[in-house]
Amino acid sequence: MMCRTRSGVFNRSGIQQCSLVGLFMIMLLSITLSHSSPIVDTKPFKSSVNHTAVTADDYDDLSSGDFSTLELSTINLSVSLEEGDSTVDGSMFIDYRNDAPMAISQIPFHIYPSGMTYENRPGSIEISSVACVDEPSLVEGFQVQDDDQLLWVDLTSPLDSGDYVALEIEFVTTLPDGGYERAGEHGSDTAETRIFTFASSYPIPCVYDRYDGWNTDPYLPVGDPFYFGMAFYDFYVELPEGMIVAATGDPTVITNVSGRVTYHYSIEAPVREVTFSASRYYRVESALCNDVNVSAFYLPASDEAWEEDALEQALQALELFNATYGIYPYPTLNIVEQHASYGGMEYPCQVYATRLITQQVIDGDASPWYLELVIAHEIAHQWWSQLVGDDCVDWGFLDEGLTCWSHSYYAEVYYSDWEYFQAERYLDTVRSFTARNGIGCVVNASNLVRPELTGYADYVKMPLILQKLRLTIGLDVFITGIQSFLQNYYFRIATPVDLRNSFELAAGTDLDWFFVPWLDNGYLPDYEIQSAVFDPEQSILSFTVVDLNRELNGYDYSQPIPILVYGVGPDVLVEETVWVNGSETLSYSLDSAPERIRLDYHGYVLVALDEQSLPWYDFENIQTALPLLPVIGIGIVGVTAVLIVVFYFRKQRT
Template identity: 30%
Template sequence: MKPKLKLLPLFLVLVFVVSGCLSQKEAAPVLQMDEIEARSYYNIEAELNVDEKTLTAVEEINYYNNDNIEMKELYFHVYPNAFKTKETAPFLFDDFDNAYKRGFESGYAEIISVKKKNTDGEKLLKYFLSGEGDTILKIELDSSLKPYERVKLIIEFALKIPPAGERFGYGDNNFNLGNWYPVAAVYDQKDGWNLDKYYAIGDPFYSDAADYRVAIKTPEEYIVAASGKLVEEIKEENGKIKRVYEGKALRDFAFVANNNFAVIEEEVDGVKVMSYYYKEDKVRGEEALEYGVKSIRLFSQIYGKYPYPVYSVVETEFPSGMEYPALVYISDKYYKPTYSSDPLIITVVHETAHQWFYGIVGNDQVDEAWLDESFAAFSETIFIERTYGKKTGRDYYTRSIENSVEEAMSSQVIDGKVVKSLSEFQNWDDYGPTVYERGAQMLNKLRETLGEDMFLEIVRAYVEKYKFKIATTGDFVKVCEEVSGKDLTEFFKPWISNVQ
């Protein structure tokens, strides 16, 4: 996610210098997704009621146990329940009034039933909600799930969507459906089941890559932007339309429905880049497409090929920007003439970089948020350098990264260490400078120490090794040392403690 942008001098200054050809070899393609079979599969049928602000759904999960343990129960995050009360409602940037400018109303998920699907029929299973705000769903299995085997579950649920300008909420014309369905919790060797609450700081999500088929029914006047590729569109006699999307190796599935969308698209390197924008914001909608295309092209060249067939940049009511696989939210305020183009460009670039860091390479965003946010923040500088020249890039880096870190360090708001859990942060004042700017500073120092070509070789190797998997800080450090052939213990000490 992109934090609130500080008011910086225009970094573009009407510069139209395009950088020369890339000096290093083009990155290798990301592994074809059909070569990876060890994933869970979500098949969801959902219907949005725009008048009642509700959604009903049946979710079938073909769950794959990718850990070497027998599982007697499974856990799912039910993030919408965090929106049930003011006390648990997540609101970004410590700004409740902005998130709920229409007044607070509850949002939540009602679990109607949980069943196991067998060859001979369906069987009801026991389930329980727990955790802060009832955001954890525990499902008791009727028999143990052995390692590397599968179980089919069916979860029927209904959502009440809150009037919130957030990941999950509705506005004047839009419905944001991010983190909206029960999603399997991650089991790892470090923590076992990761059952963290929905923190108001950062992006408190952690999920394995999975395959998806999602059918979304809406009134026909609504246009839908979604993770995944549109594979079928069925108009029904009752004035509704059903759209079916499919996606492989996605860490999540989000969509935005709006009855005021215009849509434009452009293909780049076999990827359909789409810009969804309010009809009155045509100029900025075209800019969003331009910089979505440029970002996909550049990051594919230097990090590894973008692996999905579509990428959607979506204007919607949201405080800044938010990444989801193959889809990003961009704040509608950045599309208005009262803003310069800078916030729109930088936010599109930042969220696009997240397709590699969070999307392709997953990480625990609760315990190691720097692993995706720092890379996305530093990618802003790389984009500006390659697009507008080294000097412009250096000026941007100094203002947005170095000055921010220096101010936060000198005032002792942060201690300089980047690996921290969300529970260790006070608010966005220490979270932002730590996981965005301080981490980006570390990556830049690594680039200066090892050289541009070696740094990018390391990043490409890191993406290649952990594509569609989960990486840790220790994994990244190990790749750095393996590729460079250097012991980097002393280098990482100012930023990272007790790397494992």
């Protein structure tokens, strides 16, 4: 999803300086490493849950449509939209598989619509009934916790790990008004802008993992609360005649009975959830890309921004990411306009870009490329959060970081410019963050711990860190690491440790020295030169590069810093790049006396700066060491003088 506060665009002010658009600049990496190794002593990367990876053969089978190795829940979901009162009647048959490592006596489901509040018509979901299809019945009852947006199904006896139970759940969802939330009904028939969006709007099984147990986080005001496992879906959508619908899956059967049209969406590959959006006014454009039917659904009022361009941009994004990362295994991909307060949102086979940002582009209140950014970003989520899942609450920086890096890579490929999608350079935002806000920010933290920093940490700092890694290990190795990550966790759930392991496998070396400080420290290094002394007899300059923020962090940073030593005027006596591990003492043999030492931050050095700081640090207070013999002579004279004075006073006393 694009950055947001309450499901909305993340404000670029104060702590919320998110710079939604774009990422980085290209850095020259043709540097000479000297003085020290890039490896530093660190503690192991913050531990997390390690899930079972798939094998290369598994990836080949799964990406080609052979899912026989997957043991997943199966869901048959039928929904019927009532246009008059904006409700959706639903019936869900689920053959639920217990993926927990132990027997369970309760099954929790998310019922997020109850958390989608709006004063005119808040969202809600009413659970009409829960029944067991099996005989004898294994369902004892159910409980609804509206405040936590949870449905708990009580079982008569424990369900063993790996076993199945067949349930039927009847429900009625009320779509909220206001054009604010992920689901909703908004717009008018008069303006031909009315849209119904059904998203995360039915009971969805909670995930059990070894880190949190049951993940029952409610609908959150920031970030994405969604953390779902894969399931096989059959999806039926019934609507009034005359409505145009976009939904997850391939519409294989369409029936029309008594003015009601039913679409059957066949989804052969597993997905994490399903969604649909319907309007009487959608215009549709479609094209094929690698046997994938790509379609754009947009309102007449958005012609100026969407017509032809949106579809072309979607095709470009799909083609790039499919070739770069790995296979998109579904036959359809929809880009759909919706009403909401954020930029866009991702779902399996379907992504949303909002009417809000479309109008901003048309009115000139947003950059002309903003819609393209959202489209590229949300399509990248098909790989990061969908094909490879993650805990978006605790590790939202994982999928958002990869996705933001991806939409910037899209800009590099199609526009030859890393800064094409940047209102403010991510590098400038991160460097000046502490100066602007007076605090640090740890990336590797739950959105529940730092909700006000989610936009900055997930959408700005994390992709910047990934870009720094790319420039450190090289693009080819970086892409190989991402491909390995996708293949190992295709249709599964991954963690930050899994991503690090994938990059280490590609690089052939340990990368704790990189990941630990950049993800677990809150403050960037603030370098200063100390103890700079020039010995004219030996023509040697010695000084120490010190990180003033070292005590604020748990781990030392290691990064290359270009160092220049100047003589009189522009004369450069030394120019080289040095790996600085925390603090570093350096010595140089010079041809003449130094006047100034510079730490050059023009490249991709991540360092704390004030907003008005120049991208370098200069030091001119270089001390000159006195020659050794004169010092000894002065010392002898001084000692002699003291002895004479002492002798004199003793003589006087006697």
